[in-house]
Amino acid sequence: MAGSRITYRVPYAGLVDVLRMQASTSSFNPPQASITNGSISVFQDVPADVLERDRGNIVTALKAEIDKIETYLKYSRSDIATANEQLRTGVRGAAAARRTKVLADRETEAILGVPLHRDQEAAKTYRVQPVTRRRITPTRQIRPHQPFAPEPAITPEDFAYIIGDIVAATRMFERLAVTYADQREERLRDQILTVLHSIYGAATGETFSKRGKTDIYLPWDGGAVFLAECKWWSGPKNFAEHDLPQLLDRYITWRDTHAAMVVFIRNKNATAVIAEAENIVRSHPRYLRDAHSINGTPTFVTHKDGDRDREITLALVTVAIHE
Structure with missing residues (x-):
């Protein structure tokens, strides 16, 4: 067509x-x-x-x-x-x-046998009740918003034992207040350090961490599983603006998980000072929540600056030393 x-x-x-x-x-x-x-x-x-x-x-x-x-x-x-x-x-x-x-x-698998142990005989020297020998076994901390990188960290039970040993050592300061009331914090720190070293065998003092030298340091694998700072109470302003930030900002690294603030108190109204110190911790910008107290020692959960997934368990050990 x-x-x-x-x-x-x-x-x-x-x-x-x-x-x-x-x-x-x-x-x-x-x-x-x-x-x-x-x-x-x-x-x-x-x-x-x-x-x-x-x-x-x-x-x-x-x-x-x-x-x-x-x-x-x-x-x-x-x-x-x-x-x-x-x-x-x-x-x-x-x-x-x-x-x-x-x-x-992996969190279940990543458990390290850290050779930090509690010497039974040394522990009994500083406790009224006999203490069963324990091995501190750090576990690996996992956070949900980061690549898997297990970090050595003591368990809550081992943290409680360490805080308990510090508290037991400081009870002597309160009993012998005449002897210790005029001591510098470094001397008091050395007494606590001696106890921890005799029990755990690895405690060191004046150890460099981040931007300064922390008073008490339990090392493991190039880092710390526990560190603490000792301070005489010199008023709420100094505690809020210097003492507490010194520990949280200058000494605690991103990988640290457990710490303690040991505060020596000369004031006769120690109860009011302790309440004030607790409130200062709670008002800190990095405070998250209260944790379970350890035999009467208040414990708090804070976080690393800028990273709320990196939690730090902080114990506030207060020691009333007044004549």
Whole structure:
């Protein structure tokens, strides 16, 4: 039959499969086209007499088919965008769940046998009740928003034993107040250090940590599993602005997890001073919550500056030394 085939060819870029997919929105009269490498073509065979009298409408119909293809691509793009977002959310959720499980499993595995032990005979010297020999076994601390990097850290039970040994040693200061009331904090610190060293065998004093030398330091694997600072109470302002920040800001590193603030009190109204010191700790910007007290010694949970996932358990040991 005499006539012409009119072909309208349009180049495309992207995945050719999208042109063959049916979106969630469609019709019973989808666009028709031939797909070649890098282009799509729509065509129409037109008899010569029809082409001669209706050329404009034929070209318009071909362009309308291309517009219909573009409309169907918009439907597909919308479906693809929705599917991609669901995929991202699903992958993130699956990865987070997997990561949580892996970290929990590794936390169970990552237990170090740190050779810090409590000497039974030495401990009895400073306690009224006999103490069963114990081995301090640091565990690895895991935080949810960081790559897995287990850190050596004493267990809550071992922390309680260390604080208990410090408290037992300082009771002698209170009983012999005439002897110790005029001592410098370094001398008092040395007395506590002697007790800890005799029990755990690894305690050191004036040990460099971060930006200064902390008073009491129990080392392990290049770091510390416990450190403490000793101070005479010199008023709430000095405690809030100097003593407590010295320990939390200058000595405690990002990896430290357990510490103590040992405060010697000459004031006769020691009860009021102790309450004031506790409130100062609670008002500190890095205070998170109160922890369980250790035989009457208040304990708090703070966090590392700028990182709320790195928690530090802080004991406030107060010693009333007044004649």
